[in-house]
Amino acid sequence: MKEIRIGIIGMGGMANVHMEHLAKIEGVSVAAICDANEEAVERAGDKLGISAGKRYTNFEAIIADRDVDAVLSITPNIVHHAIVKCCLRHGKPFMTEKPFTRTYEEAFDLYQLYEQNRIPSMVGFSYRYVPSFRYARDLIRAGKLGTVRHIFVQYLQSWGVAMVGTPMNWRYQSAMTGTGALGDLGSHMVDAARFIVGEISEVSAQMKTFIVNRPNPATGKEGTVDVDDFTGFLASLECGAAGVFQTSRNAYGSGNQLEVTVYGDLGTISVSCERGQELTWIQPQADAGDPAISVNGVHKVPEQYHITQMQDFVDMIRGHVREELPSLPDGYRNQEVLEAIHQAALQKRTVAPADVREQALAAGGIS
Structure with missing residues (x-):
């Protein structure tokens, strides 16, 4: 070797x-x-x-x-x-x-x-290497949920909360980082949705900066935060499903809370990076004769889904x-969706990632 x-x-x-x-x-x-x-x-x-x-x-x-x-x-x-x-x-x-x-x-x-x-x-x-995320992907691809109707994704952390007193750093400066919570955490949300369910076709969004000024240890003065602390967006997926997404670095009580719930005609699957060895699968109880009678089961992830990045x-x-x-194409498509979210928030309208790409092509590319 x-x-x-x-x-x-x-x-x-x-x-x-x-x-x-x-x-x-x-x-x-x-x-x-x-x-x-x-x-x-x-x-x-x-x-x-x-x-x-x-x-x-x-x-x-x-x-x-x-x-x-x-x-x-x-x-x-x-x-x-x-x-x-x-x-x-x-x-x-x-x-x-x-x-x-x-x-x-x-x-x-x-x-x-x-x-x-x-x-x-x-x-x-x-998070593609969280075993439960990989298992959920295969179950959904195998049709275990039937037609996927909607998806809820959230990624919450708390280190930006005012009482924590986090000072200015590169993550709060657009020149260094691009966007804030959107690029830092939201990029993982977008990838989780693409990985588990499928491509995002259009978005509408809201972005907020809760704490505009933070102490800058390098200057001893107040620094200005020019990126988002919170981003929420609605999405349509190419498979026809709807999506609701939220991410915040100011969610008191949250550790590293990336959660995905997928709702289909035949059941619901929930996964979390904080419990990567199991998933929750809600489905009709076998032989109950009434689809409203469901089983909320916690399933251990099979060994085949364990691999490190x-x-x-x-x-x-x-x-x-x-x-x-x-x-690299996954990174590019992810950034395409992030740009659509950013534009949607700034322009207060629905934006398609495909339109972002078309605008770039029409401009003759980028040197």
């Missing part, structure tokens, strides 16, 4: 999580690391035993390194576009974090490049690409 040599860009907390999973996979090593912060590179390099020549502060250098088979990019949103573009130009397989890019323009640019040079790619929609990434590099893997 050929050893897979990984280069990691970004030495933050999520990089440590991914490295822990990589360490459990046979035939994989971290060959090089990169971060704009030289001290972070040195600390990580000493811990991992990375040679001095494989410690980078320039992402272009690690991507061009011939001793690196693939790149994991775990960085703030502002550099997603530049890093993925560099990978595409070098033909270097990669995984980039979500949201795919800050803006739709950046996403469209990358998609055009990808169409010219398709390379193995992954976007970090990690890093295992899927490594398998992709080795040439085994599963149908469920979130690739």
